[in-house]
Amino acid sequence: MxxxxxxxxxxxxxxxxxxxxxxxxxxxxxxxxxxxxxxxxxxxxxxxxxxxxxxxxxxxxxxxxxxxxxxxxxxxxxxxxxxxxxxxxxxxxxxMTTDFSKLPLADAVKIVRGDGSRKLVVFTDPDCPFCKRLEQQSLAGIDNITIYNFLMPLPGLHPDAERKSKLIWCAGADQTTAWKNWFFDAKLPEGTGECENPVQRNMALGESLGISGTPALIFADGQIVSGAIPKEQIEELLNKAKAKK
The missing domain is CATH 3.10.450.70 (Disulphide bond isomerase, DsbC/G, N-terminal)
Known part of the structure; x- marks a missing residue:
């Protein structure tokens, strides 16, 4: 000491x-x-x-x-x-940056709003209260954006998060609906969660990027920002990243 x-x-x-x-x-x-x-x-x-x-x-x-x-x-x-x-x-x-173009976006739940012109990646844990705050408050009303949600459970903090992640992913064509139902209404899709899924890959990817907590946001210019940051800050960073393209 x-x-x-x-x-x-x-x-x-x-x-x-x-x-x-x-x-x-x-x-x-x-x-x-x-x-x-x-x-x-x-x-x-x-x-x-x-x-x-x-x-x-x-x-x-x-x-x-x-x-x-x-x-x-x-x-x-x-x-x-x-x-x-x-x-x-x-x-x-x-x-805290990475090459956005090299992220495996096919491993994420994709949500498009408006023209989808602005890009955002979010690493999230379905049992993380801050991830729910990000969904319900910070991202609320943000338009003209494509959000790629990487399900990255944190087993040490949330033992049931991996099961929930797989259930959401395995909803198939209804992934977007399953995503919204869980984060806004705490309702999980039916099923076993037994399908080919990227959950383990997402966990490894997050670790390789130095992401140890959720939510973590990656903007199109590669900037990584941790936490449920305010809506105004997200808008500012989205526009800044888009301007660099």
């Missing part, structure tokens, strides 16, 4: 001095040094706006900071005080 407290104190002090100097290039051997000392793979070491302090990326989306010799670790957020902006949060958001 004392060690953790010292690290957090260091992070706090580090935050106070963020963005006070020009960025510089990390030493060539710093990545290997850190990997050896930390006992785990380091994906990247990048410069920061603070001279002598470097961003360390591990496990795809975990960020800590270190000095030039890899002797100290700074755990916490780097904040641009003038802009009142978390640079750490911004960098994590930048890393």
């Amino acid at each position: 004392k060690h953790l407290a010292r690290l957090m104190m260091a992070a706090g002090l580090f935050t106070m001095v963020a963005c006070t100097a020009q960025a510089d290039t990390p030493p060539k051997d710093l990545k290997a040094t850190l990997s050896k000392k930390l006992g785990r793979p380091v994906d990247a070491v990048n410069p920061t706006p603070v001279k002598g302090i470097y961003e360390v990326v591990m496990g795809k989306r975990q960020i800590i900071y270190t000095d030039a010799k890899g002797e100290y670790a700074f755990v916490g957020e780097m904040v641009d005080i003038a802009k009142k902006e978390s640079l750490t949060e911004k960098r994590i958001a930048e890393m």
